[in-house]
Amino acid sequence: MKTQLTTDMEEALYYYCLEQGDVVVEEVTMPDDQGIVDTLSCRFLTTGELEWRCYEIKATKADFRSKAKLSFIGHYNYFLLPLALYDAVKEEIPDRIGVMVYRPYDGSFxxxxxxxxxxxxxKNARRQELEVDHGRLTQRFMASQAREVRKAKMVAKGLSLYPSEQLFQELKKREISSLTATDSRFYQKFLADLENQTIADLRTELSLLKVEKELHHKKARRRRTEALE
Structure with missing residues (x-):
């Protein structure tokens, strides 16, 4: 599970890449068993070629020194580190790998x-040849973008994607005693809204039944009149 620092660094990197005019996506599985890169960006050069940048985000020494595969297969490859971590591990960073440091805003803005x-x-990265097939990398990049679009659409649709029974089972898991004060208020509001909606639906149904009954009576009276004629 990502820490808040890692999430903040990832978000800052995303907007940095956008500012550079790059197309960017997180967590891309590399071809040829080259692991998963934290962030991959693509830059369109004036020559018509594509330039790829790989970023590995590390928030702690343990994370930096883990055995997880580093997917530095792009033309330019960077570590993204907090400043304090960079000061502690900068001697361990290969010459060809660049470094970006993250500084959180202090809230004065x-x-x-x-x-x-x-x-x-x-620390600037040295340009290198792409270490995987360009076409296959493009395919993985596009697949990851499609994944993010699907996620965004699901978020936009919200709870409408889930069946009522599943939502009901989730609510039953949340005992009132285990809810925070804020959660409890929302839960009570949900119950009140549900009750009000149920009452409104019943009133609507009752009105429709009254209309249907009146129509039925009118048809019955018309049939009796036609029979007498």
């Missing part, structure tokens, strides 16, 4: 900011 912090390149 009053304007709305998309990014939670600032990124600075403290």
């Amino acid at each position: 009053t304007q709305d900011l998309l990014s939670p912090g600032m990124l600075t390149i403290v």
Whole structure:
């Protein structure tokens, strides 16, 4: 599970790449068993070629020194580290790998900011040849983008995607005693809204039944009149 620091760094990197004019997506599975890169960006050059950048996000020493495969297969490859971590591990970083450091904003900014912090390149990456097939990398990149679009559409649809029975079972798991004060207020509001909606639906149904009954009586009276004629 990602820590808040890792999530903030990932978000800052996403907006940084957008500002550079790159197309970017997180968590892309590389071809040829090259692992999963944390963030992959693609830049369209004036020559018509594509330039790929891979970013590995590390928030702690343990994370930096883990045995997880580093997917540095792009033309340019970077570590994204908090400043304190960079100071501690900079001697361990290969010459060809660049480094960006993350500094969170201190809260003194009053304007709305998309990014939670600032990124600075403290070590430039050396350009290298792409280490996987360009076409297959493009396919993985597009597949990851499609995944993110699906996720965004699901979020936009919200709870409407889930059947009522599943939502009911989830609510039953949340005992009132285990809810926080805020959760409890929302839960009580949900129950009140549900009750009000049920009452409104019943009133609507009753009105429709009254209309249907009146129509039935009118048809019955018309049949009796026609029979007498």
